[in-house]
Amino acid sequence: MSEKLVEVHDLFKWFPVQKSFLETLLARKLDYIRAVDGIDFEVRRGEVFGLAGESGSGKTTTGRLILRLIEPTRGGIFFDGRNVLTVNGEEMRRLRQRMQLIFQDPYASLNPRMKIGTAIGHGLEIHGIAKGQRERDLVIQMMERVGLTPAATLYEKYPHQLSGGQRQRAVIARALILHPDLIVADEPIAMADVSVRALILHLMMELKEEFDLTYLFITHDLATAKYICDRIAIMYLGKIVESGPLREVYSHPQHPYTEALLSAVPVPNPRARREHIIPKGEIPSPINPPSGCRFHPRCPYAMEICSKDEPRFAGTKDGHLVACHLRR
Amino acid sequence: MAEILLRAEDLEVYYATRAGVVKAVDRVRFEMGRGETLGLVGESGCGKSTLGFSILRLVPPPGKIVGGDIIFAGENLLEKDEEEMRKIRGSRISMIFQDPMTCLDPLERIGDHIVETITTHDQGIKRAEAWKRAEEMLDRLGIDPSRLEDYPHQLSGGMRQRVMIALALILNSELVIADEPTTSLDVIVEAQILDLLKQLKEDYELTLMLITHNMGIVAELADRVAVMYAAKMVEVAEALPLYEKPMHPYTQGLLRSIPNISLTEQVLATMPGSPPDLIRPPSGCRFHPRCPYVKDECKEIEPPMREVEREHLVACHLY
Numbered sequence: 109m110s111e112k113l114v115e116v117h118d119l120f121k122w123f124p125v126q127k128s129f130l131e132t133l134l135a136r137k138l139d140y141i142r143a144v145d146g147i148d149f150e151v152r153r154g155e156v157f158g159l160a161g162e163s164g165s166g167k168t169t170t171g172r173l174i175l176r177l178i179e180p181t182r183g184g185i186f187f188d189g190r191n192v193l194t195v196n197g198e199e200m201r202r203l204r205q206r207m208q209l210i211f212q213d214p215y216a217s218l219n220p221r222m223k224i225g226t227a228i229g230h231g232l233e234i235h236g237i238a239k240g241q242r243e244r245d246l247v248i249q250m251m252e253r254v255g256l257t258p259a260a261t262l263y264e265k266y267p268h269q270l271s272g273g274q275r276q277r278a279v280i281a282r283a284l285i286l287h288p289d290l291i292v293a294d295e296p297i298a299m300a301d302v303s304v305r306a307l308i309l310h311l312m313m314e315l316k317e318e319f320d321l322t323y324l325f326i327t328h329d330l331a332t333a334k335y336i337c338d339r340i341a342i343m344y345l346g347k348i349v350e351s352g353p354l355r356e357v358y359s360h361p362q363h364p365y366t367e368a369l370l371s372a373v374p375v376p377n378p379r380a381r382r383e384h385i386i387p388k389g390e391i392p393s394p395i396n397p398p399s400g401c402r403f404h405p406r407c408p409y410a411m412e413i414c415s416k417d418e419p420r421f422a423g424t425k426d427g428h429l430v431a432c433h434l435r436r
Numbered sequence: 437m438a439e440i441l442l443r444a445e446d447l448e449v450y451y452a453t454r455a456g457v458v459k460a461v462d463r464v465r466f467e468m469g470r471g472e473t474l475g476l477v478g479e480s481g482c483g484k485s486t487l488g489f490s491i492l493r494l495v496p497p498p499g500k501i502v503g504g505d506i507i508f509a510g511e512n513l514l515e516k517d518e519e520e521m522r523k524i525r526g527s528r529i530s531m532i533f534q535d536p537m538t539c540l541d542p543l544e545r546i547g548d549h550i551v552e553t554i555t556t557h558d559q560g561i562k563r564a565e566a567w568k569r570a571e572e573m574l575d576r577l578g579i580d581p582s583r584l585e586d587y588p589h590q591l592s593g594g595m596r597q598r599v600m601i602a603l604a605l606i607l608n609s610e611l612v613i614a615d616e617p618t619t620s621l622d623v624i625v626e627a628q629i630l631d632l633l634k635q636l637k638e639d640y641e642l643t644l645m646l647i648t649h650n651m652g653i654v655a656e657l658a659d660r661v662a663v664m665y666a667a668k669m670v671e672v673a674e675a676l677p678l679y680e681k682p683m684h685p686y687t688q689g690l691l692r693s694i695p696n697i698s699l700t701e702q703v704l705a706t707m708p709g710s711p712p713d714l715i716r717p718p719s720g721c722r723f724h725p726r727c728p729y730v731k732d733e734c735k736e737i738e739p740p741m742r743e744v745e746r747e748h749l750v751a752c753h754l755y
């Protein structure tokens with residue numbers, strides 16, 4: 109058993125830009141969206157590792173790469189010490205059972221024509237773990253555990269007959285029934301109502317203890333991340349610009365982008381109204397990201413070197429890593 | 437409070453649906469002083485947008501204003517005919533939506549859209565002059581005026597929202613209703629827009645109704661806050677007392693259950709249950725099935741809105 113449940117080395121995912129035939133002829137060369145553009149991180153067993161950043165920064169792509177739902181352009185991904193990219197089909201099937209995905213829109217991730225109970229138990233059949241009455245018993249048990257009660261009644265319902273909160277619980281039950289080691293939770297509460305969000309987060313944390321889970325928690329909401337993540341990585345335009353223990357990163361952000369992101373989050377306290385340090389402009393295109401440090405055109409501290417050399421992603425202390433020329 | 441610009445009395449807005457009548461705004465009353473920013477908060481489906489639309493008399497069908505009064509600058513908007521309302525919309529009251537694409541025509545350059553807005557309300561103005569005003573406004577809002585030549589899809593979400601703000605301000609509206617203006621934006625762009633609104637509030641002496649479910653945004657911008665729950669107004673107060681001494685148990689629960697980025701040791705509380713069905717809302721106080729302090733009378737008698745402390749109104753039997 110490895111202490112590092114997931115290790116990601118120098119991982120890239122470039123998507124070719126869809127173009128018309130004529131454009132391709134004229135350009136003679138394909139353009140790529142650099143969704144993930146060389147990242148390194150590890151997720152330790154039993155922790156909640158947050159992956160945060162604005163829309164389009166590459167969070168979902170990273171999650172999908174780890175689950176091997178898409179193939180990387182290059183790089184290494186290790187799960188419990190095994191190279192996910194080279195294992196054979198049979199072993200991948202077994203690994204897949206150990207990593208599960210929960211995503212943002214529970215409605216889209218449930219088959220509208222499948223009863224909730226059947227959907228939750230589906231994985232048990234696919235992986236040949238249980239079927240028939242045994243499957244039903246396991247499903248009812250799990251439904252009760254995640255608060256989908258009365259379970260026998262809800263078992264027979266279709267997704268549209270449940271509330272948003274209930275649907276998200278169903279998705280969690282479906283992921284947990286296979287007793288995975290890792291859960292990649294991609295914005296699991298982004299679509300839920302304010303009063304439902306806290307309930308779902310609490311449930312996820314309880315289940316984590318009970319089932320010895322490790323979470324890769326993808327979010328654009330730094331305030332929510334604070335309540336559940338042990339460590340966090342901040343992404344910008346396909347790169348991780350900073351990572352480390354959450355409290356360390358939040359109290360002493362080392363990268364100007366992290367600093368801006370943290371200061372932009374509105375605080376529910378009228379006394380805390382503050383002058384934001386808000387970078388100008390918006391995120392540039394991931395097709396031709398800026399040279400050097402990708403944040404340099406918006407960075408209030410940019411120096412001459414920032415547009416020329418790409419800063420190394422390296423440690424300051426206690427596993428707090430940052431890619432910024434200011435910190436050298 | 438300064439001069440009252442807007443006042444709603446016993447406002448009722450219903451949607452007649454096949455499942456029954458959704459009472460989306462149910463005998464709501466509130467006031468807005470000229471120049472103030474009122475934050476209207478509450479969970480999804482509590483009736484915030486419906487309330488916002490009703491002020492412009494633009495509630496989407498099958499919605500209907502079935503009762504009450506809306507007094508704007510001394511006149512009852514519910515007694516105006518459609519022609520008079522058209523003049524008021526855009527020139528005296530305007531609205532900014534969550535999704536700018538719903539108001540922008542994809543086939544029209546944004547410059548033409550803004551110019552048209554100016555000329556329909558001011559037939560005397562020359563096109564070139566209107567275009568110049570549009571340029572000045574864009575520049576003021578932090579967009580390069582050359583972008584007037586662009587079509588909506590050529591702009592980013594943040595720029596489109598700035599164009600919406602330009603449309604709302606170009607005729608010097610007295611009242612701007614902003615419905616979740618930053619909800620679909622990323623946090624940095626959101627902060628940029630909030631800073632802009634903050635600045636415009638001062639420069640244009642705007643009266644702003646800011647509708648949002650985000651208590652953080654309201655804390656940044658609002659002078660006063662109105663909390664809605666299940667089509668009812670449950671608490672209205674100045675921002676500071678509302679956040680520091682919330683009185684309604686729903687407001688208390690809401691404030692405890694929202695994430696706060698400050699690194700104080702604090703747990704996220706949960707609120708049991710979920711918001712009620714507006715076709716058959718609970719009897720008495722609508723919050724009673726979820727309230728930790730529920731008493732017998734809460735189940736039977738609807739609590740009236742009372743001024744419990746100066747300028748602090750609460751609808752709850754505890755007070």
Ligand SMILES: Nc1ncnc2c1ncn2[C@@H]1O[C@H](COP(=O)(O)OP(=O)(O)OP(=O)(O)O)[C@@H](O)[C@H]1O
Nearest residue numbers: 123141143162163164165166167168169170328394
């Ligand atoms: N299948 C795909 N084909 C082409 N481009 C893609 C594909 N998937 C993602 N992208 C692009 O890759 C970049 C990163 O996308 P990704 O979904 O990983 O971002 P994200 O951080 O999850 O954003 P969000 O917060 O909006 O979910 C974006 O520019 C996106 O448009």
Ligand SMILES: Nc1ncnc2c1ncn2[C@@H]1O[C@H](COP(=O)(O)OP(=O)(O)OP(=O)(O)O)[C@@H](O)[C@H]1O
Nearest residue numbers: 451458460479480481482483484485486497498714
């Ligand atoms: N066109 C419609 N037909 C029927 N019911 C409607 C319609 N529009 C809104 N409603 C109902 O009216 C109630 C209030 O809706 P409204 O959109 O005003 O809420 P809201 O507070 O703005 O919610 P959100 O935060 O989700 O925007 C809800 O119960 C909703 O389902």
Ligand code: SF4
Nearest residue numbers: 401404407414432433
């Ligand atoms: S490397 Fe330079 S441009 Fe990039 S964040 Fe650091 S100081 Fe700013």
Ligand SMILES: [Mg+2]
Nearest residue numbers: 167168169294
């Ligand atoms: Mg995503």
Ligand SMILES: [Mg+2]
Nearest residue numbers: 484485486615
């Ligand atoms: Mg709304």
